[in-house]
Amino acid sequence: MIEVRELTKTFGSQRAVDNISCTIDSGCIYGLVGSNGAGKSTLLRLITGVYRPDAGDVRLSGRSVCNDPMAKQRMIFVADELFFLPGANMRRMARLYAAEYPAFSHERLRELAARFGLDMNAGIQTFSKGMRRQAAILLSLCCHTDYILLDETFDGLDPVMRALVKRTLYEDIEARRATAVISSHSLRELEDTCDQLALMHRGGLVFESDVQNLKTTLFKVQVAFSEDFDRTAFGGVEILSFEKQGSVARAIVRGDRDEMRQRLAGRAPLLLEILPLSLEEVFVYELEALGYAFGGDEEVEKKT
Numbered sequence: 001m002i003e004v005r006e007l008t009k010t011f012g013s014q015r016a017v018d019n020i021s022c023t024i025d026s027g028c029i030y031g032l033v034g035s036n037g038a039g040k041s042t043l044l045r046l047i048t049g050v051y052r053p054d055a056g057d058v059r060l061s062g063r064s065v066c067n068d069p070m071a072k073q074r075m076i077f078v079a080d081e082l083f084f085l086p087g088a089n090m091r092r093m094a095r096l097y098a099a100e101y102p103a104f105s106h107e108r109l110r111e112l113a114a115r116f117g118l119d120m121n122a123g124i125q126t127f128s129k130g131m132r133r134q135a136a137i138l139l140s141l142c143c144h145t146d147y148i149l150l151d152e153t154f155d156g157l158d159p160v161m162r163a164l165v166k167r168t169l170y171e172d173i174e175a176r177r178a179t180a181v182i183s184s185h186s187l188r189e190l191e192d193t194c195d196q197l198a199l200m201h202r203g204g205l206v207f208e209s210d211v212q213n214l215k216t217t218l219f220k221v222q223v224a225f226s227e228d229f230d231r232t233a234f235g236g237v238e239i240l241s242f243e244k245q246g247s248v249a250r251a252i253v254r255g256d257r258d259e260m261r262q263r264l265a266g267r268a269p270l271l272l273e274i275l276p277l278s279l280e281e282v283f284v285y286e287l288e289a290l291g292y293a294f295g296g297d298e299e300v301e302k303k304t
Contacts, residue, residue: 001026002047002147002179007056009042016042018203019056024181024196026146029173031194031211032183033283038200040183041080044149047181048077060147073101076140080151082132090120090135094142101143109142116164129156137165141172148172149181154189166193187280199283207286211279218282219257223264224248224271235263240285252277252285 002024009017017039024030032040045051047058049065049072058065065071084093090113098104113120116134118127124135133156140148154162173180184190190197191211198208218240224247225233231242237255244250248271253260261274277285 001061002181003059003062004043004047005057005059007043007046007058008054009046009051010054015203017046017053020200020203020205021056022198022205022208024179026179027173027177028195029169029180029182029193031190031197032181032200033185033187033190033197034200035185037202039203040185040200041151042203043200044077044151044181044183045079048072048075048149050077074145075147075149076101076143076145077149078136078140078151078153080155082136084124084132084135087123087125089123090118090139093124093135093139094120097139097143101145103144105142105144108144109138112138112141112168115168116161130158130161133157134161134165137169141168144176145178146176147179147181151183153182153184154186162189169193187278187283191279197279199286201287214279214282216257218252218254218277218285219260220275220277220281221251221253221260221264222248222271222273222275223251223269225267225269233264233267234260240288 004020004022004024007017007020008015020043032043034040042051046053047065049058052066060071060074063071065075085096090109094104094106094109098106110120116138118131118135118138124132127135137150137153140150154165157165169180172178182190182194194211196208197211197214199206221234223233226247229249230244231239231249231251233249234251234253237253237260239251239253241252242249257274261272264272
């Protein structure tokens, strides 16, 4: 289990990670989402000990990571900006990884390279961007660490390769009860991959939740009645958004779906639809509920 305790990291005048605390359970796939500059990459580097925090601590099974080589050896980090030795092929890189990770499996690497169609004798500099990403992920999996942290995991991968990477990741985690922490700015990439999701914004952790819980407690309601009505028709549930045009109202509601359906159906509606939200919609409404408005490609904080 990874415990992040009041973690803070500042670069100059910018606070990249701002007093973050969270817990990442063993054996799960934990997703970090947020816009560019939200602090995802910095948080991953702090967790793995690449950066030293200005304040706070990261503990791995109760041991502080920062000054503990044994704790760091249980983790592998695949950065967004990949690095390979100049002129190296996958065999040479495998020897480098094996020198740092005693459990490294050359046999597993040969198996995975064949599955992905990667030539282990070819210079990695001749690989495409997507192929280099595949090579880095395969090398990291073969280290057989308890924790694998991946920054912008699917960047540069085509749809077929994304599916193959996901399947291989699932196999590895299930076989070894490993833990993966995956960052992405694309919610669609993580929606069917992660057990838990955390939303970062401006260096802070807005919230974290089980994926299934996120998708079942927030939903869209479209309803119409013959008589005039307002938002009080929904009872005491939390309404994140409400708009009404004519006799039809559309609302984003948090609560129990069956209870909401029963309450509204009891008023004999002319129209009643309760629809699920995509995770992208969930996160947008969650941020708006916290006071942030989105307009075009710009994001501005609402003034209160």
